[in-house]
Amino acid sequence: MNKQIAAVEQASQSSSLLLGTSLAFASLILVPALATSMGLAPSVAGALRMALMKASNRVVTGAGRKP
Secondary structure (H helix, E strand, O other): OHHHHHHHHHHHHHHHHHHHHHHHHHHHHHHHHHHHHHOOOHHHHHHHHHHHHHHHHHHHHOOOOOO
């Protein structure tokens, strides 16, 4: 039983890391490229990047999860 719980927790951690990495990639690469192509102001692009980086941090560290 404990092995199953450990496997589920490890899978959850791996998926959180993958999601966090994806959000970080999007904020560093995709947001500036899309903002430039759509003609958004740099301040709007910066705000989007910050929001995605905060979301990435929350996903990876587990902030906001219920114990």
